[in-house]
Amino acid sequence: MTVAEGRSRESRVEVLTKPSEQATDRDRAANRGFIDPARLHEVLDGHDNVLVFCHMNPDPDSLASGLAMKHLLERRFGKTVFLTYRGIIGRAQNREMVRILLPELKRFSQVEELDFSAAVLVDAQPQFGFNPEDLAEQDVPVVACVDHHPFVDSTRDLPYFDVRPDLGATSTIMTEYLRLFSVVPSSSVATALYYGIKTDTLGLTRRTSDHDRAAYEYLLPFVDHEKLMAIESPPLTRSYFRDLRDALQTARVFGKLVVTHIGRLPYPDMVAEIADLLLKVEGVSWSVCMGLFEGLLYVSVRTEDPEGDAGVFIRQVVGDLGQAGGHNTMAAARLPISAQDAAEYGAKRNTLMARMLDRLDLTEVEGVDLVS
Numbered sequence: 001m002t003v004a005e006g007r008s009r010e011s012r013v014e015v016l017t018k019p020s021e022q023a024t025d026r027d028r029a030a031n032r033g034f035i036d037p038a039r040l041h042e043v044l045d046g047h048d049n050v051l052v053f054c055h056m057n058p059d060p061d062s063l064a065s066g067l068a069m070k071h072l073l074e075r076r077f078g079k080t081v082f083l084t085y086r087g088i089i090g091r092a093q094n095r096e097m098v099r100i101l102l103p104e105l106k107r108f109s110q111v112e113e114l115d116f117s118a119a120v121l122v123d124a125q126p127q128f129g130f131n132p133e134d135l136a137e138q139d140v141p142v143v144a145c146v147d148h149h150p151f152v153d154s155t156r157d158l159p160y161f162d163v164r165p166d167l168g169a170t171s172t173i174m175t176e177y178l179r180l181f182s183v184v185p186s187s188s189v190a191t192a193l194y195y196g197i198k199t200d201t202l203g204l205t206r207r208t209s210d211h212d213r214a215a216y217e218y219l220l221p222f223v224d225h226e227k228l229m230a231i232e233s234p235p236l237t238r239s240y241f242r243d244l245r246d247a248l249q250t251a252r253v254f255g256k257l258v259v260t261h262i263g264r265l266p267y268p269d270m271v272a273e274i275a276d277l278l279l280k281v282e283g284v285s286w287s288v289c290m291g292l293f294e295g296l297l298y299v300s301v302r303t304e305d306p307e308g309d310a311g312v313f314i315r316q317v318v319g320d321l322g323q324a325g326g327h328n329t330m331a332a333a334r335l336p337i338s339a340q341d342a343a344e345y346g347a348k349r350n351t352l353m354a355r356m357l358d359r360l361d362l363t364e365v366e367g368v369d370l371v372s
């Protein structure tokens with residue numbers, strides 16, 4: 001899918017609905033996502049209290065999808081739902097989104113009584129920086145997931161899954177669920193979903209399908225624009241600007257690639273924020289930012305190279321040093337570092353660096369400082 005892809009006249013929501021008996025093995029094997037209302041009812045049957053999980057260190061798409069899933073399960077399924085996440089919500093915009101639209105959100109570690117018999121994942125699949133085993137220990141099996149990341153084989157073991165990697169945002173899929181189940185979104189839910197689609201698709205320019213455009217249009221009349229503006233332009237701390245300065249000063253340009261790192265991250269998704277920014281450098285089509293947070297080396301990759309695939313790239317670069325994954329334009333990885341060891345952090349960074357230059361045929365290219 002490209003930016004230039006024209007807007008379809010037929011952009012009405014097209015949801016594939018099938019009774020569960022028609023959800024064939026062939027569909028599942030073909031990794032085909034669809035909404036299966038009967039099956040969703042079936043897998044949630046008997047579970048009155050449901051945990052809904054955003055992905056690790058959730059972004060707006062994940063937060064919005066979680067909120068919409070909670071909304072749906074409460075309104076149409078009569079469940080008591082607790083929305084939660086693991087990791088850290090760091091980006092100022094994301095914190096503002098939570099403050100304004102999801103004040104009830106709590107970290108998983110703050111969930112006091114585990115009085116839940118089922119969990120649902122949104123914008124994530126089992127093994128996405130999130131350990132279903134931990135939940136299994138607490139007797140909270142994951143019964144369903146709705147996601148748009150590349151399909152992971154073990155997801156097939158879940159009783160219900162709707163994974164559609166060709167869609168730009170999980171918020172799009174959740175908008176289709178609300179429409180199919182005739183749940184009119186509240187202004188908070190609609191604003192969250194709209195922002196989720198907007199950020200994941202860069203305002204409908206990246207990895208955007210007709211489904212995304214249709215959902216975006218559907219949500220628009222329900223959006224609270226003042227809240228949206230407040231979320232998109234939050235106050236930024238002085239330490240944010242200091243980290244930004246450090247990242248820019250450290251950045252090196254190798255032809256089409258720009259790479260930087262931050263010693264200690266204030267929060268994990270700062271690497272994504274910096275990678276997004278650096279992709280705007282003139283003449284650059286690949287950007288990478290690395291950083292250290294609580295014993296993990298985080299890597300974020302962005303590319304606008306139509307021939308490139310950031311997900312494949314980062315998996316090849318990281319190899320067995322850690323976990324990696326992503327889409328064709330954006331990807332991420334996490335590598336364990338023993339006990340905040342600065343030397344090991346430097347060594348792993350250098351290893352990744354050498355492999356990146358090799359993968360992109362840039363070993364002969366002399367690196368220069370981005371700013372000097």
Ligand SMILES: [Mn+2]
Pocket residue numbers: 061062123148168169170200
């Ligand atoms: Mn997403």
